[in-house]
Amino acid sequence: MRDRHRVAWLIVLAITTGAGAFVAGQGSSVSYDLVVRGGRVIDPETGLDAVRDVGITGGRIAAISEQPLAGRSTLDANGLVVSPGFIDLHSHVNDDATYRLAALDGVTTALELEMGVPDVAAFYERRNGRALINYGTAASHAWSRYAAYGGPPIDGALMPPSSKATDTPLGHGQWRALRRHLEQGLAEGGLAVGMGLVYTPGATRNEVVDVFRVAAAHHVPVFVHTRSSGRTEPGSSIESVNEVIGAAAISGAALHLVHINSSCLADAPECLRMIGGARAHGLDVTVEAYPYVAGMTDLKSAFFNPGWQQRVGITEHEIAIPETGERLTPASFARYRAQPAPRLVLIYMNPQAVVDAVIRDPQTMIATDAVMQDGKGHPRAAGTFARVLARYVRTERMLPLIEAVRKMSLMPAQRLETMLPEARRKGRLQVGADADIDVFDLASVSDRATYTAPAEPSVGFRFVLVNGTLVVRDGRVLDARPGRALRRQEGE
Secondary structure, eight states, X not given: OHHHHHHHHXXXXXXXHSSSOOOTTSSSOOEEXXXXXXXXXXXXXXXXXXXXXXXXXXXXXXXXXXSOOEEEEEEEOTTSEEEEOEEESBBSOOSHHHHHHHHHTTEEEEEEEEEEESOHHHHHHHHTTTOSSEEEEEEEHHHHHHHHXXXXXXXXXXXXXXXXXXXXXXXXXXXXXXXXXXXXHHHTTOOSEEEEGGGOTTOOHHHHHHXXXXXXXXXXXXXXXXXXXXXXXXXXXXXHHHHHHHHHHHHOOOEEEOOHHHHHGGGHHHHHXXXXXXXXXXXXXXXXXXXXXXEEEETTSGGGSTTHHHHHTOOGGGEEOTTTOOBOOHHHHHHHHHSSSOOEEEEEOOOHHHHHHHHHSTTEEEOOOBOEETTEEOTHHHHHHHHIIIIIIIISOOSOHHHHHIIIIIHHHHHHHTTOGGGGGSSOOSTTSBOOEEEEOTTTOBOOOOSSSTTOOOBOEEEEEETTEEEEETTEEOSOOOOOBOOOOTTO
């Protein structure tokens, strides 16, 4: 069925964009809700890279034409790039402020698939009819573990703090409670199982395999932050990647490895070779990265349990307070970690050459790992996609434009298709696709967010459309709420 739909779309696209016969809009007898006029249209699936008009009706792309189209409204895209909207599979703080920054960075869909959320139903209900961009979440292994231990709600926490719920192996009754909570999240629409193993060191290898089996039974992938980083054995990056590839092979569940640059550090190239080998032997394994040398996490999490220096191969000096740039010492580390509230910190642990190699790798899609609360956080929440365009396409010429667009739109959509049929309408600029569209100036698009000013919005995105509705015009966010839920139905 999937192939028949795709072939049909491609046939229509060929008819409406080919040099020969032209169907829709040649005369002005057909009028569209909106026409994006005269831009350089990029579709990474078909390879289209040419000046075209794009006609939009009912929130979907209705025509792509060499000839002028007529519309009730038009957007002038002359000299600009018109691409599918970017899909961020890994965004943590999904509030209005983060969505605004994301839209100004070309993001039309932002999903929390690494950690998931404590309450899937509540996540969707809070955003229903009130979201600037498309949204969705995973069911959470870490929060299900926390619930199995009877943990109370924690406002503003991205993951459970280090505690018995994260650090100890489960008993039989706790495993049953975890599984019930996890399956409830999937029944409520969770798109995947989110698994942050570095934040749940008490999870045994057997527990990991069992969670993968739950995902396989529900036909969803597992999004994994691997157990540990570095070269120290046991607990190296290589071992950690091997663990989850093995769990995927045993269970039959699809696997997505998050931010391979910060999970594998200097061994990221070898980890990518492992992923390539798994794919070559038939496993469904995908991978993402973000284009920054520093990561970010909560100082209160199990990542910083005793022995972290040896496990990761860094010291307190590589940890910084983002608002001030203060580098920590053993004394200040202990002081901040003892404070009751969550404490986001930057971790400098990745050389630029490794990051560049990972971003260039054809297997790697782009995702932000967005963390932003009250204007504090990591610049990747505001600048990831513009940074890829500015650095890797325009300045350093490490990626062709169509390849960069593929990594930011089509590849994430293809990852989603395995559990969400409507994702076939995402990440593409084709007739029948959802009108999630970016219009940007390749000559000026740029990230402005820095580690000390992480909430500075990107520039260069002239127009951004979500489901055919403008959410950004001339670089300004509009008062619109066209975002829709990407939400799985059991049995799909």
